[in-house]
Amino acid sequence: MLVLTCPCCNVTAEETEFHAGGEAHLKRFGPGSDNADFENYLFMRQNPKGVHFERWRHNNGCGKWFHAARCTMTLEVFGTYSAQTYEPPKALCDAISAKRPGWSWGAFS
Numbered sequence: 001m002l003v004l005t006c007p008c009c010n011v012t013a014e015e016t017e018f019h020a021g022g023e024a025h026l027k028r029f030g031p032g033s034d035n036a037d038f039e040n041y042l043f044m045r046q047n048p049k050g051v052h053f054e055r056w057r058h059n060n061g062c063g064k065w066f067h068a069a070r071c072t073m074t075l076e077v078f079g080t081y082s083a084q085t086y087e088p089p090k091a092l093c094d095a096i097s098a099k100r101p102g103w104s105w106g107a108f109s
């Protein structure tokens with residue numbers, strides 16, 4: 001079971017208190033974009049074996065959305081951070097690099 005810490009209210013709880021919201025840091029495309037970009041935005045998701053960045057909502061708590069970095073193999077949570085960012089904090093990426101040298105996820109490493 002995942003144990004997550006909400007960065008908004010600092011409550012640490014099991015995943016049943018939260019709701020998964022899919023992949024984090026999606027680049028959104030709207031009307032006027034070409035079909036390939038819109039198709040990728042709607043349907044294409046990463047499914048890594050290892051480091052993954054996800055959106056979570058503190059459903060049974062403060063109700064706010066946040067991002068979490070975790071390992072899909074071991075369920076280790078590397079950290080959580082505000083959803084109001086375009087990329088993960090450098091300190092978190094450095095912490096992941098210390099544990100998983102050579103990791104990458106999309107444009108991040």
Ligand SMILES: [Zn+2]
Binds near residue numbers: 009058
């Ligand atoms: Zn919260």
